[in-house]
Amino acid sequence: MVTSWIIGILSRALAYGTPLLLGTLGEIYTERSGVVNLGVEGMMIMGAISAFATAFITGNPWLGMLIAAIAGGLAAFIHAFLSISLRANQVVSGLALTMFGLGLSGLFGKGFEGKPLGATIPNVTVPLLKDIPYLGKILFINQSPIVYIGIVLTPILSYVLFKTSIGITIRSVGENPAAADSAGINVWKVRYLCVLFGGVLAGLGGGYLSIAYRPAWTQEMTGGMGWLVIALTIFAAWKPGRGLVGAYLFGALIHLSYRLQPWVPPQLLKMMPYAFAILALVALAIGSRRTFTQEPNALMEPYVRGEK
Amino acid sequence: MGKSLPIKITERPNPSGLVIIGVSFLALLSAFLVASFVFWAYGTNPIVAYRALFSGAFGGTYELSETIRRAIPLLLAGVGLAIAFKAQFWNIGAEGQLLLGTIAATWVALFSPVPKPLMIPAMFFFGFLAGAAWGLIPAILKSKLGINDVITTLMMNYIAINFVLFLVQGPWKGEHQWGFPYTDKFPQAARLSTIGTTHVHWLTLVIGVLAAILIYILINQTTPGYEIKVLGSNPSAGRFAGMSYVKTTILVMFFSGGLAGMAGVGEIAGIHHMLRNPSELSLGYGYTAIIVAWLARKNPLAVILTAFFFGAIFSGGDALKVSIGLPFQITDVFNGLILFFLIGSEILMNYKIEWRKA
Numbered sequence: 001m002v003t004s005w006i007i008g009i010l011s012r013a014l015a016y017g018t019p020l021l022l023g024t025l026g027e028i029y030t031e032r033s034g035v036v037n038l039g040v041e042g043m044m045i046m047g048a049i050s051a052f053a054t055a056f057i058t059g060n061p062w063l064g065m066l067i068a069a070i071a072g073g074l075a076a077f078i079h080a081f082l083s084i085s086l087r088a089n090q091v092v093s094g095l096a097l098t099m100f101g102l103g104l105s106g107l108f109g110k111g112f113e114g115k116p117l118g119a120t121i122p123n124v125t126v127p128l129l130k131d132i133p134y135l136g137k138i139l140f141i142n143q144s145p146i147v148y149i150g151i152v153l154t155p156i157l158s159y160v161l162f163k164t165s166i167g168i169t170i171r172s173v174g175e176n177p178a179a180a181d182s183a184g185i186n187v188w189k190v191r192y193l194c195v196l197f198g199g200v201l202a203g204l205g206g207g208y209l210s211i212a213y214r215p216a217w218t219q220e221m222t223g224g225m226g227w228l229v230i231a232l233t234i235f236a237a238w239k240p241g242r243g244l245v246g247a248y249l250f251g252a253l254i255h256l257s258y259r260l261q262p263w264v265p266p267q268l269l270k271m272m273p274y275a276f277a278i279l280a281l282v283a284l285a286i287g288s289r290r291t292f293t294q295e296p297n298a299l300m301e302p303y304v305r306g307e308k
Numbered sequence: 309m310g311k312s313l314p315i316k317i318t319e320r321p322n323p324s325g326l327v328i329i330g331v332s333f334l335a336l337l338s339a340f341l342v343a344s345f346v347f348w349a350y351g352t353n354p355i356v357a358y359r360a361l362f363s364g365a366f367g368g369t370y371e372l373s374e375t376i377r378r379a380i381p382l383l384l385a386g387v388g389l390a391i392a393f394k395a396q397f398w399n400i401g402a403e404g405q406l407l408l409g410t411i412a413a414t415w416v417a418l419f420s421p422v423p424k425p426l427m428i429p430a431m432f433f434f435g436f437l438a439g440a441a442w443g444l445i446p447a448i449l450k451s452k453l454g455i456n457d458v459i460t461t462l463m464m465n466y467i468a469i470n471f472v473l474f475l476v477q478g479p480w481k482g483e484h485q486w487g488f489p490y491t492d493k494f495p496q497a498a499r500l501s502t503i504g505t506t507h508v509h510w511l512t513l514v515i516g517v518l519a520a521i522l523i524y525i526l527i528n529q530t531t532p533g534y535e536i537k538v539l540g541s542n543p544s545a546g547r548f549a550g551m552s553y554v555k556t557t558i559l560v561m562f563f564s565g566g567l568a569g570m571a572g573v574g575e576i577a578g579i580h581h582m583l584r585n586p587s588e589l590s591l592g593y594g595y596t597a598i599i600v601a602w603l604a605r606k607n608p609l610a611v612i613l614t615a616f617f618f619g620a621i622f623s624g625g626d627a628l629k630v631s632i633g634l635p636f637q638i639t640d641v642f643n644g645l646i647l648f649f650l651i652g653s654e655i656l657m658n659y660k661i662e663w664r665k666a
Contacts, residue, residue, distance in 0.1 A: 038458060042644075078648065081652075082648065082651060082652050086651075086652050086654075086655050087655060088651035088652055088654060088655070089651050089654075091398050091458060092598075092602060092647060092650075092651050093647075093648070093651055095400065095595075095598060095647065096643075096644045096647035096648050096651070097644070097648075098644075099595065099640050099643045099644035099647065100640070100641060100643075100644025100645060100647075100648065101644070102637070102640050103637045103638065103639070103640025103641035103642075103643070103644055104346070104637075104640075104641055104644075105637075106635055106637030106640065107346070107350060107634070107635055107637045107638060107641060108349075108350070110635045110637075219637075224462075224466050227459065227462050227463065227466075230456075230458070230459055231456075231459045231463070234456060234459070265474055265477075265478055267470045267471070267473040267474035267477065267478070268470070268474055270466075270470045271466070271467045271470045271471065274463040274464075274466040274467050275463070275467055277459065277463050278449070278455075278459075278460055278463050278464070281449075281455045281456070281459065281460070282449065282453065282455065285449075285453040285454060285455050286453065
């Protein structure tokens with residue numbers, strides 16, 4: 001009885017944690033290159049509406065996911081241009097992106113509100129693997145294929161970041177752009193690519209929400225998930241593996257905020273993930289000062305090549 | 309920069325007021341230009357839309373009064389954000405601090421033993437304190453533990469929103485509201501008088517203008533204000549000179565949160581007269597106030613003007629909704645675009661582009 005309850009929670013934690021995980025993986029790469037993008041909420045919501053609209057019109061949910069990725073990337077491009085090329089304030093640029101995204105998606109999403117989506121990405125049950133004790137029930141029964149994309153992506157992105165020359169390039173740009181520049185690395189190009197990559201993943205996270213997890217479009221349906229991503233990135237100490245743990249932990253919290261409703265007023269439960277995010281950062285700050293030094297050194301500093 | 313370019317780019321260390329105003333104006337114009345593409349994509353003639361927006365904001369006495377009404381919360385919250393941004397504290401939590409003000413005001417109006425004649429002052433007093441308290445939590449977390457201020461202030465918005473929802477659907481749900489998620493109506497003594505038949509609760513407006521002047525004096529003519537400016541522009545130099553980062557941050561957020569709280573008091577005592585769904589109490593004033601403060605270049609006196617400008621966007625946006633049927637999210641699109649162009653154009657302010665002389 002208790003075990004099946006826990007298995008149920010863990011299985012839903014993966015489902016709820018997946019958009020957080022995709023967003024966090026993207027933001028980790030963005031910030032590792034030295035750029036903070038606070039526009040995750042905006043990029044996710046633009047991904048969500050583009051995916052829904054595409055799937056609704058064409059009947060192809062996978063095309064919807066592709067368009068969501070492109071929409072996220074385009075949104076990220078605005079931030080990249082402002083913060084990398086024009087050296088604008090990154091905090092304000094990210095906020096602007098969120099406002100713009102919420103506004104634009106609300107405007108163009110008006111006509112899609114309350115419409116049922118026929119073309120969704122259905123959940124799958126994997127034969128054989130589903131019979132693995134415990135793990136099978138959590139991972140392989142009635143789970144979205146997008147969940148697997150997140151799980152597969154995490155070790156790959158971790159490997160690329162820490163074990164390949166691409167990763168060294170990205171990290172050196174985020175730690176010491178002047179040194180990277182003199183070593184012949186194109187700092188601007190690396191940063192642009194990382195910010196765009198972050199946008200693509202955030203867009204996919206949003207697309208997952210509107211055509212797989214809860215196949216419907218409602219305004220502001222990301223409901224602050226983009227901001228949780230920002231907190232998770234710090235919580236993860238800019239490491240993909242820890243990002244996965246954090247994302248699923250918060251996925252479980254979001255799920256519990258629905259599950260516990262018979263006993264606790266729902267509004268109080270809905271505060272939980274946000275309050276927990278603050279508490280997690282407090283615990284991290286008190287527990288180990290070390291993690292804070294793991295922040296990329298040149299984070300939020302626009303790079304200007306020393307001129308003659 | 310490439311030598312072959314016919315232009316020369318040089319730094320402009322202290323842009324003059326004229327340059328700042330010119331560049332800001334250009335930025336606003338560009339934002340409206342891009343927004344007209346959004347109108348067009350939505351199937352609305354941009355010229356028709358802008359005409360409706362303009363007449364909705366300034367077309368007559370009523371329209372103008374609506375613009376001022378929307379400007380009041382933006383003014384109070386905007387002045388608070390100007391001082392926070394001056395100290396490089398990223399207070400994105402004015403929305404939540406404003407809601408805390410509405411909660412405190414509701415408590416005074418409906419559940420406290422405060423005598424009637426003192427009710428309005430008590431509402432502003434406790435509203436200020438509640439907003440300030442909500443703002444002080446992130447201030448302490450950042451200055452003592454180095455926890456990211458953007459995240460904490462934002463998370464606390466969501467907590468505040470859900471707390472208001474909890475109150476109006478739970479313990480504070482009104483007995484005379486036919487099951488709607490509202491508290492009961494405030495007694496007359498807890499309502500602000502308005503000018504004529506308009507929604508302009510003039511007392512809050514007066515408080516807002518006074519706040520702008522006082523905060524301007526605080527920043528520019530006092531020692532704490534000097535410390536705010538130094539710690540905001542060069543924290544390590546400030547600390548080296550013996551200034552307390554913790555003390556300054558707490559001072560700044562006390563005012564920043566408190567003023568946002570008073571904005572909430574004005575909205576609830578002047579307009580709604582009851583606690584209700586947060587999305588009805590505030591149309592995202594706390595977020596728009598960020599742009600208000602930024603456009604004012606963190607100058608509290610300039611906030612009076614920029615708050616009025618964004619008040620016009622809100623009331624004009626209302627008119628667009630009514631006359632053309634555009635969803636209210638159009639104001640968010642405007643806000644985002646204006647902010648993009650404002651920060652994108654700052655490079656024009658700080659750098660000079662000249663033709664190279666042959």
